Amino acid sequence: MMVVKIDKQKWSSGINQLKSTYDVYGPAKQGKTYEFQKLGSEQLPDLTVQNTTLSPKSIVFPQSEKMFSFHTDENKSGHHILKEMNNQSMPKAVLGIRPCDAKAFQLVKLNFDTCEYKDPYWIRAYESTTLIGLACNNPCSTCFCTSTGCGPFSETGLDVLLMDQGDSFIAKSLTPKGENLLKTATWSDSFDPATAESILKSGKEKAESKIASRVKTDQLASKSIMKIYEAPFWDDVAFSCINCGTCTFSCPTCWCFDIQDETKGCQGIRTRNWDTCMSPLFTLHGSGHNPRGEKTSRVRQRFMHKLKYFLDKYNQGIMCVGCGRCVRLCPVNIDIRQICNMMNSYQPS
Amino acid sequence: MQNPYLPYPVRIDNVTIATEDKSLKTFKFIFLDPNDEKKFAYKAGQFAELSVPGKGEIPIGIASSPTEKGFVMFTVFKVGLVTAYLHNMKAGDIMGIRGPLGNSYPWDLLQGKNIVIIGGGFAFTTLRSSIVYMLDPANRPKFKDIHVIYGARSPGMLLYKDELAEWERRDDINIHMTVDRTDDPNWKYNVGFVPTITEKKAPSASPDTYAIICGPPVMIKFTQPVLEKLGYDHDHIIMSLENRMKCGIGMCGRCNIGKELVCKDGPVFTLSELNRTPREY
Ligand SMILES: Cc1cc2nc3c(=O)[nH]c(=O)nc-3n(C[C@H](O)[C@H](O)[C@H](O)COP(=O)(O)OP(=O)(O)OC[C@H]3O[C@@H](n4cnc5c(N)ncnc54)[C@H](O)[C@@H]3O)c2cc1C
Ligand code: SF4
Ligand code: SF4
Ligand code: FES
Numbered sequence: 001m002m003v004v005k006i007d008k009q010k011w012s013s014g015i016n017q018l019k020s021t022y023d024v025y026g027p028a029k030q031g032k033t034y035e036f037q038k039l040g041s042e043q044l045p046d047l048t049v050q051n052t053t054l055s056p057k058s059i060v061f062p063q064s065e066k067m068f069s070f071h072t073d074e075n076k077s078g079h080h081i082l083k084e085m086n087n088q089s090m091p092k093a094v095l096g097i098r099p100c101d102a103k104a105f106q107l108v109k110l111n112f113d114t115c116e117y118k119d120p121y122w123i124r125a126y127e128s129t130t131l132i133g134l135a136c137n138n139p140c141s142t143c144f145c146t147s148t149g150c151g152p153f154s155e156t157g158l159d160v161l162l163m164d165q166g167d168s169f170i171a172k173s174l175t176p177k178g179e180n181l182l183k184t185a186t187w188s189d190s191f192d193p194a195t196a197e198s199i200l201k202s203g204k205e206k207a208e209s210k211i212a213s214r215v216k217t218d219q220l221a222s223k224s225i226m227k228i229y230e231a232p233f234w235d236d237v238a239f240s241c242i243n244c245g246t247c248t249f250s251c252p253t254c255w256c257f258d259i260q261d262e263t264k265g266c267q268g269i270r271t272r273n274w275d276t277c278m279s280p281l282f283t284l285h286g287s288g289h290n291p292r293g294e295k296t297s298r299v300r301q302r303f304m305h306k307l308k309y310f311l312d313k314y315n316q317g318i319m320c321v322g323c324g325r326c327v328r329l330c331p332v333n334i335d336i337r338q339i340c341n342m343m344n345s346y347q348p349s
Numbered sequence: 350m351q352n353p354y355l356p357y358p359v360r361i362d363n364v365t366i367a368t369e370d371k372s373l374k375t376f377k378f379i380f381l382d383p384n385d386e387k388k389f390a391y392k393a394g395q396f397a398e399l400s401v402p403g404k405g406e407i408p409i410g411i412a413s414s415p416t417e418k419g420f421v422m423f424t425v426f427k428v429g430l431v432t433a434y435l436h437n438m439k440a441g442d443i444m445g446i447r448g449p450l451g452n453s454y455p456w457d458l459l460q461g462k463n464i465v466i467i468g469g470g471f472a473f474t475t476l477r478s479s480i481v482y483m484l485d486p487a488n489r490p491k492f493k494d495i496h497v498i499y500g501a502r503s504p505g506m507l508l509y510k511d512e513l514a515e516w517e518r519r520d521d522i523n524i525h526m527t528v529d530r531t532d533d534p535n536w537k538y539n540v541g542f543v544p545t546i547t548e549k550k551a552p553s554a555s556p557d558t559y560a561i562i563c564g565p566p567v568m569i570k571f572t573q574p575v576l577e578k579l580g581y582d583h584d585h586i587i588m589s590l591e592n593r594m595k596c597g598i599g600m601c602g603r604c605n606i607g608k609e610l611v612c613k614d615g616p617v618f619t620l621s622e623l624n625r626t627p628r629e630y
Contacts, residue, residue, distance in 0.1 A: 067354055070402040080402045080443040081358045081381075116613070117598040120350045225607050229627050256602035259354075259595045263403045270354075270402070275603070282603050283593050283629075286428035289566070291592060291606075291629040301605075301629075309608035 002179050005191040006162075006169040012044055014185030015095065021184050022093040022130070025059055027052050036094065045095045047164070050140050055252030055325060056101050057108070059094055060125040064273045067121065067259070073266040082270060087121065092129040093181055100143070100321040102131045102157035103150045104252030107321070110314050111255055121272075130181045132171075133158040135200070136207055142324030144213040144337055149317045152211065153204035163203055170196050215340040217318055220311055227348045228308055229300065237339055238299035240332040245276035247326035247334070248302065253319045256282070277301050303339050353598050356400040356445025357385040359421075363440050367424050369505030373471050374436055375412070375424045378446060389449060391415055392456060393478040394589065394617050397448030398597045399423060399435065407431045408594040408612070411449065412474035414481035416488070421446065424474045424508060450597040451616050454479055454561060454587060462557050463494040467572060469543045469564030470501060473508045475589060476563055480516065489521060493557065498550055500527040500543040500568075504536050525550040544571040554580030561587045573620070583621035590616045590630045606630055 006014065018024050019041065026045020028037040033053040039045065068082035105126060112122040136143070136152035145151050155161050159178030162169045170191060173179040182188070220228075248254040258275040261268055275282060278299070283292045292298050310319035320336060327335050359378040367373040380386045391397075391411055398406040413422035427436045438444070454475075464483065468476045476499075483492050497516070501507045507526065517524045527539035527546045539546050543564065552558060560576055562569055569588065576586055592604040592611040599613030607626035609615060618626075 072403055080445075082356060082400070082402060082445060084352060084355065111600060111602075114599065117353045117600070118350055119600055120352050123350065224625075226625065226627070229607070255600075257595075258601070259406065261403050261405050268403050272601075275601070277602065285591070285593050286432065297629065304607075305602075305605070309605065313608045 001193065002173045002182065003191045003193045003196040004171050004182055004187050005189045006171050006187045007189065008167055008169075010187060010189075011169065014187050015039070015044060016042070018093055018181065018185050021091065022181075023090045024093050024095060025056070026095040036097075047096050047134060050136070050138065051098050051101075051323065051325075053325070053329070054250050055104065055323065056094060056097055057104065057252050057255075059092060060105060060129055061108070061122055061255065064271055065121060066269050066271055068270040070268050070270070071266050072263070072268065085269070087124070089128075092125075093132060094129060095132045096134045096162075097131050097158075098136055098323070099133050099152065099154040099156070099158065099161075100145045100148075100150050100323040101252045102133050103154060104157075104321045104323070105131070106157040107253050107310075107316065107319055108255050110316060130159045130177045131157065132160040132162060132178070132181065135161060135163045135203060137164060137203065139207060139211050140324055140328075142213065142327045143211055143322060144215050144324065145322035146208055146211050147213075147215040147217065148320055148322040150321045151204070152207035153200060161200075163200060165199075170199060172196060172200070213324075213337060215322075215337045216344045217307070217340060219344045220308060220318070223308075223343075223346065225304070225308060225312065228343050228346060229304060231343070231346050231348070233342055233346075234296050234300045237303070237334070237342075238296040241278075241295060241299050241334055242332060243278045243280075243295055243298060244331060245278045246329050246331065248276040248278060249274060250325040250329050252323060252325075253306070253321060277305070299334075303336065303343070306336070307340055307343055354447070354596070356398065356406075356447040357389060358382070359444060359446050361438055361440050361442045361444070362420055364438070367508050368471075369503075373424055373426050373508065375422060375508075376435070377413075377420045377422050379420055380446075381443070386419075386421075389421065389446070391421075391449035392453035393482045394453035394475050395449040395451050396475070396597075396616065397421070397423070397446050397450060398594075399425075399431070400445035400447055401431055401434055401438075402444065404431045404434045406447065406595070406597075407435075408450070408591075408597055410475040410478075410589070412477050414478045414485070416482055416485040424471065426471050447597065451612055452614070454617055459559055460491050462492065462559050463552060463555070464492055464496070465551050465558065465560040466495070466497045466499075467543060467547055467551070467560060467562045467564070468497070468499045469568035470506075471508060472563040472565065472589075472591075473499060476561065477509050477512070479561065480522070481512075484516070484519075484522060494552065495522045496525065496550065496552060497522065498525045498527070498543060498547050500529070500546065502529045503531055504528055504533055523550075542571070543568050544575045547572055548575045548578070551576070551579055554582070554585065556585075559585050559587060561589075563589050583624060584619045586620040588618055588620060588623065590618065592616075592630055
């Protein structure tokens, strides 16, 4: 571990330095909202924003990603044979990612990096990305990260943790990747690690005390899937949902995708695109049969997947980091905190 | 890192019409690189993604048996985009196969047991694979009695008719073919729905007897109580599911029933396993 102090003047020169080695991403204004963007040559991350509207998952898992190319011209060799695309890019650095969004990558990794199969696209992108997290001094009212095994100063999944000190940042490297990045940026003014720990500790306590929103998850593991699945509240939960998919698109831990071929003349690519369990097409069979044809079954799938199936499958907690995006963005105010509490306290009669 | 989404290139070796209404065709594929055939080592009950560049991929049960070398075979029902395109493809065309995917029938467990295979309609593909596998001279001694109950709407809708006739003549397997109805005077087998024939022909339950059922939902719905009546435990009833799939390797998220991913944890489950999952299939 290495701790440095980054003077705000050195902040911008360091970032420009990073841009020769990394594609640098950070929060930036985009129309009316803030999103993670690849920063231009003189552009700095805007760290005044509490968090971006969409999660930064697209940096590792693009909304649409090319998998293979092919051609169908039978007069040329290699027709109808898929070829891997060269998706290689510069290593990426994400400045100002929040601890919840960094932890989300670790949860999603359980899906893409398994002992049987490895998803090369996700793994390559994740491994070449360095996450420089910004501790949350002022969490939003919808955040409930302290209930999800995360927190405003959580270090899980980060390579560097930054704490804003007004005119400077304290930067604590957590991995060799993080250390390399600090060196590349020539952020090297050393800072006493013990002092840093105590500043981080009091910052953490202060930030955590501001998080008023809590959910209970302690009973979820001991309840049977079928009991919660058959609970009587799902129709009520789903009643106002319009299946718009906003919750899944904005969520840092939602990873479902579709695979589609696109062609133009004899040239083609196979792509994968974000998909959503909220859409009836997600599970529709060719025969017309649909195992989740009803809205209630789709809404239930989303919450059961996040709060029960994932927990049972991996024993690594729930598949939600408490970022609050779905709570803030749902057009009909469906609130995962409330549903989680209902599931947690449900006692079948 | 090996890319699990990359199909093996194959050539269509031959296409045959499998049923009288031409809604099913059987495709034999040959791997362009013979080494790929070795990598594609499969067990009966597994499936593969058939990959038609420009159209997409579809999960299809492997109908050939691991004991048959030099090709892989699939029988495909025409329903939508990819299957309709495939039905218009011809010998010599190049496409891809990705797999083998999913678990298989539990062959270790089934060794030394009586096997009752119950199939309906065109869901007979991996059952054919299983029968050919068990009847292989090297494997037949590993199993006790084998019964097959197989039904279709009419005689012309039965898959693999030549093989059925051949198995029918053997004395180490009991074939019970049935059709829903027929006016064919030459039809010398059963007439009636699969559940009814199961009730009449299936051996009664024993700890050493396992039933494997594949068929349309309605057949499964009515066969299950028959097997229960015959005394079959739910962990002696084995089924294969067909949820909509894309990746086939447990990553894209659409095929789940509860916490199980049908593509990776399945498609083969015992009924007692299914009793513990939501009925989202
Ligand atoms: C494990 C398994 C084994 C199967 N074995 C066979 C078989 O041996 N023979 C056979 O004819 N059919 C089989 N099916 C069903 C077959 O996969 C679908 O009929 C086929 O995907 C329909 O594709 P389509 O493009 O023509 O239809 P469309 O309706 O145009 O479908 C578009 C896409 O949706 C997906 N899809 C649609 N329906 C299904 C479905 N029922 N199951 C899975 N994915 C679907 C596919 O990705 C498909 O490309 C099997 C399905 C599974 C899951
Ligand atoms: S954002 Fe709200 S309305 Fe839209 S799909 Fe999600 S829960 Fe339903
Ligand atoms: S489910 Fe909602 S609160 Fe939880 S991680 Fe996803 S968007 Fe954030
Ligand atoms: S088909 Fe993608 S997870 Fe099963």
